[in-house]
Amino acid sequence: MTEADLKYLFSPRHVAVVGASHREGKIGYTVMKNIIDSGYNGKVYPVNPKGGEILGKKVYRDILSINGSVDLALIIVPASIAVNAVEECAKKAVKFAIVITSGFSEIGNIDAEREMVKKAREHGMRILGPNVFGLYSASAPINATFGPSKVRPGNIAVISQSGALGIAMIGKTAEENMGLSTIVSIGNKADITEADIMSYVFNDDITKVIFLYIEGLENGRELMELVKKKPDNMKIVAIKAGKSKVGARAVASHTGSLAGSDKIFDAAFKQAGILRAESLEDGFNWVATLAACPKPAGKNVVIITNGGGIGVLAADACEKYGVGLMNDMEVLNKTFGDVIPKFGSYKNPVDLTGQAGGDDYKEALEKALNEEDIHAIIALYCQTDMTPLEPLKNTFREMQRKYGNRKPIIYSLFGGEGTDKIIEELKGDGIPAFYDVEDAVSSLNALYKAHEDGKKEKRESLDIDESRIKKVIENVAGDGRTQLLGTEAKEVMVAVGLDVPPFKVVKNIEHAVNTAEEIGYPVVMKVISEDIVHKTDIGGVLLDIDNEKEVIEGYEAIIRNCRQYAPNANIRGVEIAKMVPDGVETIVGITTDPSFGKVMMFGLGGIYVEVLKDVVFRVAPVSKREISKMVREINSYSLLTGVRGESRKDIDSVIDTIYRIGILADKFPEISELDINPLVVYEKGAKVLDARISIEVKK
C-alpha cells in the first residue's frame, strides 16, 4: 500500500464526516455546516448509525455503505469507538482521516492511539490528530473545522499544536482580516506532524507566511533541515510555548547545565531563520506584516509623522529593535524639504506638523516611495480635530495600492474611535496598520529579520588529527569510562588544532620537578583521576607554582589532599602545565539535546560562568558566519572588542576554535558533552586551559 499525497488532505475531492450530528451545537453538526457553508465543491457524506438527513445531505449508517470514493474523513465519534471508525475508513480506501476526537495520548491512552495509526497504515491511510479541531484549506476551498465559519482566503498558513488555541486563532485571523491559505492543528501528532504539513505548504504556491504554534518538538533537527528547503520568499513566524526551568542538574559539563531547552529552541529558530514571537499579539502582527510587505531594499527607514512626540516614540522603538533610521540629511532635505511646512522638520522623523491632512501625507509619502535611498517607511498619525480622517485613509490605501509591492510601508494611528476605525479598515485591506507605534516598529523589525541574508556558507575543511582523537576515545571506552581525564581531553584539543599550553603527567616528585623545569615556571598542578570530578573541591589544583620548592610542597599537598578527601580515587598522576597570563576567559561547549542533537555554546567563561550565565547557543553544525553572529550576541562581547583602554582581542581565533569544536562534534558523534573552560583569549591567539569531554559508550 502506498501513502497518499498530502494534496488530498488539503484538496480532497470528496469528504465524509463520521459522527456527523443531527443536533445543532454539536461538533458533528458544526463541522458539517462549516464544510457546506465554505463553498466546498465536492461530495460531503455525513455518517451516523441513525441515518436520516443532515443539512440536506443523506446520512449513511457507516462509511462502507457509501458508493463513491472518499479522500478525507473527519472522525468525530467517542474515543471508545474511534479506532474502529478509523479502521473502517482505512478499509474504504480513505486517504486521510482527521481525528477530531480527543482522549488518547494526551490523557495517557497511548496504546489506542498507536493502534489507530497501525490500522490506518495497514491500508495506506494517514492520520491527522487525534485531538484536533480539523482543517481549513483555501485551495479546496473547505472549512472542515468546528471553529468560526467565516475564514478569508489568503496567503498565511497557521499550523498549531494546540486545538483550543488554534480555534481561537481562526477567530483572531478573521478579526484581523488576515487571509489564510490553511489553518490546521496537529494535535497529538500520532502520525502527521508539523514537518509533514510544512513540507506540503512549502510547495502549495499560495502560502507566503507560516505561523507556527508549538509546545514541543521530538525531532527539532529534522524541522531545521526541512526549513532549509522552503522557498526563499516564504517566511516563518513561530511561538514556542512551555519555557522550561534550568534545574540544578548534576552533569559533568557547564554546557549541559546551562542549556535549558528553551534557549536551544531560541538558537535553533534563529539559525533556521524562523522568527520567534514571545506573544500571540506579536506573532499576528509580524505575520500580517510579512504577508503584506515586500523585502526592504536596504536599511534606511524614514518616519513620517504629524506629531513630534509620536515621532520620537517611534525613533526610540527603532533604536530598541535595532531598526536603522536614515540619517543622510542631504537626501532627506532633497526629498522632504519642499513638502514640509516652515515649522516642520525633514530630519527623520519627518514632521509634517499637526495640520497635515491626507494631501500632505500623500505628497510626503510619494516623495519617500519614489526616493531610491529610502527603503522603508513608517507613517504615523496622531488624531487632531483639524484633519478629516477619510482623505487620510484614502491616501494610505492609494499608497499601498501603488507602491505597497515595491516598498514596505507600515502605518500607526493614535487617537480615538475614528483612528481605530481606520486601522480596522486598513487591516481589512491587508495593510499593516497598528494601534501602537511600538508594535509597528516591532513588525518592521521582524520584516527585516525575516529577510536577513541567509546565504549558505561552504564548510571549510580542516586538518584535524582524527586518528589521534580516535585512539584517545577508544582507550577511554576500553577502560569502561565515559569521562576523559583532563589530560586526555587536552590531547584531543591538540589534535583538533587548538593552542594548548605545554603539559605533562608526572607520577613522582622528581618527575614533577624536572617537568616543571622543562616547561618553565610558573606552572599549575592538577591531580589526574577519573574519580575526582571537581578537583578544586578537594584541593587538587594549585596555581602559580614558581620554583622547585613550591613544586615539591605542591605535589605533597595534592597527594595528601587526595588521600584524605578521595581515599578511594584512582590517582593516575599529577598534571604539570604551563601557567599562562591573564586574558579574557570564555567558554566553548557542546551538549546533546534530545530534540536537536548536538548544540554548541559560547560565552563568558571562567569561574563566573554559572553565576552570570552569559552564554549563547547554536545547533551544530555551525558556519563561521553564524559563529561570528553567535560571538557578538554575548552581553560581555565588549570585553573582546576592548574596553577601558584594553586592546581588542583575537575574535577570529575564538571563531576558529568554535568552528573546530563543531567539526569535532560532527566527526565524533560519540562525544556527548564537551567544555573548554576557560578558553583564554588574547590580543593574538587563544589558549585552551582546561577541557572536559564526556563520551557515550555503546553497550
Added chain:
Amino acid sequence: MKKLVIASAMPKAGKTTVALGIAKKMGGKIGYMKPLGDNQIYKKKRLVDYDAALFRDVFAIEEPIDDFTLGFYHSKVLHAFPDVKKELEERYNRLSSGKDFLIIEGSEDFVRGNSLGLDSISVASQLNADILLVLSGDVYDMMDSLSFADWATRNKGVKIAGAVIDKIREDTHKIEKEIEERGIPLLGSIPYIDELDIMKAGYVADKLFARVVAGEGGLGNRVRNILIAALSVPEILRHPDFKKEHKLIITGGDRSDVITAALNDTGTSCVVLTNNIVPPSNILARADRKNIPLLSIRSNTYTSAKKVENIESIILPDEKEKIEKIREATEQLDIKPLMK
C-alpha cells in the same frame, strides 16, 4: 632541656591536646617539632601542619615553621633529604637550642613513617627521648594500644615515661590497672571536652575548599551541629536539629527557601551550598548582613555531607576558649614522672 615524644598507637588519640596541656604545665621556653606532618594546610603556596602552627602561635616559637616538619608525604621526604636521620638530628638541634622543654609530636600512629625512621618510636630512639603515651577509645582499644606500645618500645629500648588517658567517656578502671601493672606511670585522665568538637566556619571553608560567596564577616562563627536540609521548609523548621545552636546547614544552592529560613534563624552559623549553584543576590546580601557565611562547593549534597562529617575538628591558634578548656582539663595531670 627536657624532651618528650607525644605518641599514640592509634590515630586521633588526642596527642595535640595532651601535648598542649603538658607544655602549658611545664612552662618555660617551649620548643616543638613534628617530624612527619599529618594535618596539613596549604595556603599561599606553603604547606604547613596545623598543629605546628598552633604551637608556634601559642608558645611564640621563633624558629621558622617550615623547620618543624620534614614533610607530610614519604616521597617528598626522600626526595628532599638524602639522609633523613641526619636531617632529623639537625632540625632537633636547631629547634631545641635555648629551650627548656621540647615537645616532639609523633606521627598519627606507631606505623606511619617507619620506613623513613620517622615513626614515634624511631624518633624517640634516635633523639634519646622518652615517650608519653596517649590512650583513647574504648577499653579494649586502649588495652591493645598499651600492649603494643609496651612491647614495641621495649624492643627499641625506648622508655614510656608516662601515659595519659584522653577523651574519657566510660569507666577506666581496667586500663588504669593495666597501666600500673606494666609499671608505666599514669599521669592522669582527661575527660571528653565537647568544646574541642566545635569548628570555625572559616576552617570548614578551608577544609571543603569552598568559595565564600557571602557572609565573610561570620567566618569566625562556631559550628557544632550539622543539618542536611533536604526537606521542605515547614518540615525543616520542625526538625529537632534545626532548633540547635551553632549549626551548619547543607543544602542545594538553588533552595532559596531553605537558605532564607536558615539565615533567619539565630542558631545558624554557616550554610554550605552544594552543586556550585549560587543563590540570588538578595539572599547573598542577607547573609552579608547577618554575617552568616555561605560556602559554595561543586559537589552534590551527599558528597558534601560526607566531607563535612569527615572534617576533623582541630585546635586553631585563635581558639582561646578551646586552649583554655585544655589547660583546665590537663591541670590535674601529674608531670612529676616526666621530670625523672
